Amino acid sequence: MNSMYRILIVDDEPFIVNGLADLCERSEHLNLEIHKAYSASEALSWLKRTKMDIVLSDIKMPGMSGLALQKEIVKLWPHCKVIFLTGYDDFSYIQEAIREGSVDYILKTEGNDAVLKAIEKTMVLLDQELAADSLIARARENLRMALPFLQQQYMLELLQRAPGRTRREELEQRFRELDMKLVDDKPCLVLLCRVDSWSHLGGPAAQPLLLYAVQNITSELLAPMTVSMSVEYGRSKLIWMLQYKGDQSAHRLTRENEPIEDRVKRFVHGMLEQIQETCKSLLKLKTSFALAGEWTPWEHLSDKFEDLKYLMDSGLGIGHEVLLTETMTINRPESQRDIGRSRMHLKRMDLLRGCLENGDKEEFLKLFREVTDASCFPPEYEHLLKMEVYYGLVSVFMPPIVELESICQVVEGGETVDYIRLTHLEEHDSWTEAISYFTRLAEVIFGQKEQGKQDQQHEVIAKVKAYIEEHLAGDLSLTQIGEAVGHNPSYLSRLYKQVTGEGLSESINAARLAKAKQLLAETSEKIHVIAAAVGFSSPPYFYRFFKKTTHLTPQEYRELQNR
Incomplete structure (x- = not known):
């Protein structure tokens, strides 16, 4: 089970929700993003915010029951799997749950092992649904x-x-x-x-x-x-x-x-x-x-x-x-045939435009060389065809030049964009020089696009890091961070890893650890207060996290710093 899945734990008894969340957090092999809800209505609010893969819910709750919640889950996220917790060994409830599509049910008296086994079983089922064979089969059907x-x-x-x-x-x-x-x-x-x-x-x-x-x-x-x-x-x-x-x-x-x-x-x-x-x-x-x-x-x-x-x-x-x-x-006539062959290149202008817009530099340069190859132009029509190609290229280059205002600052060696030169073939000494000019423009446009992309990426990462620092005691789920910075959670996770070289969860843990160390060294707050301040609702889980990371208990670390 390599995929990360989102699980929503729902119960009207907070100690059960917190205990199950702690159980899932301690079971790191499950690779879960954990969310908590203390009522069916709160769970529904979560489900309307983001996709959930697994819902672990009490079957009987005040107001909206677990079964009613399940019907809403099916409407919102048809692939979501539901595991019911019940204290009632009541066949009619269990029968209805299964009929509505529940994956599993667990009696609350069965204990933590049964809960973990049910979650693991559900994750295996999710993995199977995403398995390559089924995806390939669907891809083949779509291709057909x-x-x-x-x-x-x-x-x-x-x-x-x-x-x-x-x-x-x-x-x-x-x-x-x-x-x-x-x-x-x-x-x-x-x-x-x-x-x-x-x-x-x-x-x-x-x-x-x-x-x-x-x-x-x-x-x-x-x-x-x-x-x-x-x-x-x-x-x-x-x-x-x-x-x-x-x-x-x-x-x-x-x-x-x-x-x-x-x-x-x-x-x-x-x-x-x-x-x-x-x-x-x-x-x-x-x-x-x-x-x-x-x-x-x-x-x-x-x-x-x-x-x-x-x-x-x-x-x-x-x-x-x-x-x-x-x-x-x-x-x-053969002359017309030659012109027709040459004009084939002009049909590639739309492809060039698409490459320029999408930042596909390698494909652009390949097509550009083909389009500007004057060796296939018949000599008697060479000048006319060069004009067609040149002004076709002007139409390709002008929109990104206008869009990227900074392109007007410099092309190379301090030379600014001269629109007279850009829009007039006769301003260039030779065809080779004209094509070289467009090549330099392309390099700058691609460079600006790449720089803009990197600037935006780093801006997003800076927002993520700032949000983590400001909300260490709150919800730092991928879903919540994604909403805060305005990006899809899955994309955000990939982007963060690509730019920083480390996973988002590792960065969150590092920030929490750093803050915990600071509070332990500089304050006399009780351990459970510090645990809550850095986002751990369960003090025992904070102890285990701190000990695993530093090889010291929080108290041992505090004593070491205060010597």
Whole structure:
């Protein structure tokens, strides 16, 4: 049992609550954060403040009974386990407790060993529920439900990659991980669809549903010969990656000695008119389609995507209810192809923006190098493409510069941010110098973000330490400290350990010990008064704590200091 759990001890008799709390505190192997309540209403107040893992409660109490409290626990924290204490060997109470989901019950006459065994048993049950196997099983189920979305996101990524940046090994691994219907070692026939005009059915809110219907109609009508996958891009466009069914070997011949690729391509082309008519009659949508003229390997998918977009957005593609294939019109000029490839980098601006916002320096620099690599720019359009990239970067960098006002103080060597220089490419002597300038800005932005993070962390730790010093005699539970400094208790515990190198409970114990030593050495207060002053409701527990830590009893320490 490695996890720390919160336990709430509830009874209307304070000596029972305090005694059980002392028992749990002495049983350090249980790793419990202990809370106390002297009535069901006080317990309910605690439960509304923070999550509890275990509630150890009297079954009969004035006002709200333990059974009534249990019903509220189930509503607030369904995973919380309840152990009932009862002085009544009454089967009807025990039966109702079990029916409502109680983990265990203990007669008050059974003693401390029975209480500890019940708590240990409950903690084992909690551990089992959090066990890796069950979490993995739930993760697998969640992944299964999310697979269609993840598959589409990966397809969009492949469509927007620069040519040559997709490795066969990666494709094989990702297709396997995402359980793709398509296969990585078989080429695709790419089909582009554009909704030319929207029907008035349902208004704008219905557009996603209508696009989904177009996807279903197209996939169903092409299903006899193809396996397909479609993704949405833009507001009114869809793209399909189609593969022929059957044997995966390339150029397999049909019975008519015709390559299967040719037969399937002819089938898809022939079905486009029916798909168009079906969308028009059933959905009241006018649609246009552009079909690739060749089967395309995955490595060149982004190139083919750009070719089809060019085909759809120029010449014969400008119109309504168009049916095009690459062989029906002039292919995209090589110069336009080069520009399209280069502009692939611009699609990574959003990724760069996200990395900058999230402080992901390593991924940012990797993407930045790709985006600013001018070696892929065709010479005749190099200057125009550099301008596109440069001003795209200005849009990425400007928000964090404005946000981090201190960035305006210094960039490097006393040089302040010059907004004229930042927003004008011609202010730089060369492309290399301009990119170096952005690199320095990125270093400062990441540095400021990291410094801001550290400053906030240390501010939180300072608040925690101050709260501990001021409330040594009070509630220093993780929950109470978290509420005091405005942070989730679990996160606060991790943060404290990360920043200080020691656990929060160790720091609390150290503060209590230091204060106890001071009071023992400088005052003549009785030991039980000092114990209460440093947060120990049980003097015997204070004795054990002090002796274990210093190897001296409190009295021995006092006598040693007063010699």
